[in-house]
């Protein structure tokens with residue numbers, strides 16, 4: 120529609136936002152009373168890029184996504200999505216984004232097709248175009264066979280796929296995925312990753328929040344780690360891994376009650392080990408394979424013996440724990456600063 124297009128171009132934020140930017144956030148802060156949920160967060164996601172947002176519970180992920188999707192105003196700072204200012208041009212932003220979870224209220228009595236057709240019609244598509252788009256998406260998500268069944272008969276995984284299909288109906292330029300594969304079986308997970316990659320290759324930008332470090336590692340072009348409302352690390356998985364060390368040593372202790380002692384000794388040797396109750400292995404990133412000897416010597420001197428020791432590439436767990444630790448825990452929990 121040329122008129123609408125012209126209005127869109129006039130409304131586009133002018134200035135320093137280059138054309139390839141799908142999301143820009145500059146010094147975004149948000150407080151809830153005395154709680155600083157986000158503190159001076161700046162990031163950029165380009166068209167066709169997949170960015171993963173990693174963080175503990177309460178790190179600020181939802182708050183950031185809510186601000187970028189115009190659900191919440193920022194207390195400070197500015198952000199654009201698809202070229203529009205989220206504070207001043209909310210309707211323009213909303214027209215160009217897809218948000219998963221938004222359609223969890225899909226009508227269970229309606230079939231998969233009927234649900235998608237209804238949403239397409241609400242977005243202004245003609246009857247024929249709505250049906251075509253619904254068929255295309257149901258096929259893309261492996262739901263063609265179930266297309267005629269009421270959505271309430273779908274499994275959890277199928278409903279999640281239908282939800283993502285629903286958020287893609289309007290060909291959004293930017294898609295926000297909240298924990299996209301939580302609860303999905305491995306094959307549904309792979310299918311979803313494949314669809315996301317394909318859409319990204321076609322130019323759609325994705326911002327996904329995930330607790331699955333493997334998901335961020337395998338799917339995202341770049342990862343942003345949030346802790347206590349601040350960005351504590353950002354970069355490709357490879358760059359983040361390189362920042363904390365080239366390898367990680369994983370150790371299974373012969374006596375599982377000696378973890379605290381092992382952690383203390385390794386820290387005193389200048390290493391950054393981590394282990395949580397319930398973990399089978401204690402892991403510590405090292406700067407070079409030569410430092411394996413330091414780990415062995417340290418544990419030996421501390422009188423802690425190992426049942427097994429392996430050397431691997433650092434995992435995102437190593438990355439996450441190394442960076443997130445830099446913010447005091449009470450901040451990560453979101454409690455107000457003194």
Ligand SMILES: Nc1ncnc2c1ncn2[C@@H]1O[C@H](COP(=O)(O)OP(=O)(O)OP(=O)(O)O)[C@@H](O)[C@H]1O
Pocket residue numbers: 151154155156174175176177178179180181182183452453454
């Ligand atoms: N409406 C609100 N009122 C008060 N505090 C809030 C509100 N929304 C969020 N917070 C606080 O802001 C901080 C960040 O919360 P947020 O939900 O953004 O974190 P999150 O990273 O999405 O966590 P989760 O993984 O648990 O969803 C938390 O301390 C939270 O308690």
